[in-house]
Amino acid sequence: MPSKLIAWTDYDADATEFLTGAEAEIRDGHSAGEELVEFAGRVCYGSFNKPNPATNTNAKYIANIKSLAHTSVFEHGTLTFLFTKVSRSLTHELIRHRHFSYSQLSQRFVVPKEGDEPVRHVTMDDEEFTMLMDAYAHAVVSYDRLLAHLTARGILAKKAKEVAREVLPNATPTNIVVTGNYIAWRHFFNVRGSEHADAAIRKEAVEAFEQAAHQSPNVFADMVVYILEDGSKAIHTHLHRAY
């Protein structure tokens, strides 16, 4: 699986000094990040004794916060994904999302390895992938020739690589670490999990969403995966807006 959930918010209820001992919620079916969201909301209203039966569990509290669009409390919980062997065209779309933090493999330092394969777009058949592999192999030959030429001119390694990479195609594999808060991920899953999104980033969005929803079920409870006519998956929320 190219996407892997690797980090998330931790939360120590006792350290808040608002909640201690018996008042500190025993985590049951929700994540530390979701507990932090609830805590942040209860700081706003001073409602630590959970006076309202309609909001006295984490699931109910978070559902209510969503209906109020009290979005700031969702910004306290974060998830970090590592995406491996995804294409540069996919990461070009990914990094358009301005509320994420990114760290991506540098083509100024790392050269394509012999035997590297281009990233197969999810909709390609075998013949089309063979055409892509052929184009990629040619690009790698051009890269090596260009790098050798630059090096022969006395251009140092990093400077030579930053020029040689110009011939690498969109399907070049890359790795990227992405951190974002719950609001940013909800927006990403909504926009890139849509049936209108590129099928490649939609597949990654769905796979990442499934891990996020497993880790923080209440934050993503209104979002579901459904199957499109071509058998691929997309994401839908029943809320009017996903933020």
Ligand SMILES: Cc1cc2nc3c(=O)[nH]c(=O)nc-3n(C[C@H](O)[C@H](O)[C@H](O)COP(=O)(O)OP(=O)(O)OC[C@H]3O[C@@H](n4cnc5c(N)ncnc54)[C@H](O)[C@@H]3O)c2cc1C
């Ligand atoms: C199906 C599809 C087709 C697309 N086609 C193209 C295309 O042809 N060309 C192209 O260039 N891009 C295209 N995009 C990218 C798209 O325009 C967005 O740049 C991208 O989806 C990032 O989402 P976002 O704009 O919601 O911003 P994000 O950075 O994810 O921000 C989330 C939200 O924060 C708010 N926000 C963030 N920054 C600002 C700001 N500066 N001012 C005001 N509000 C802000 C907005 O409400 C925004 O929706 C496409 C995207 C999709 C899903």
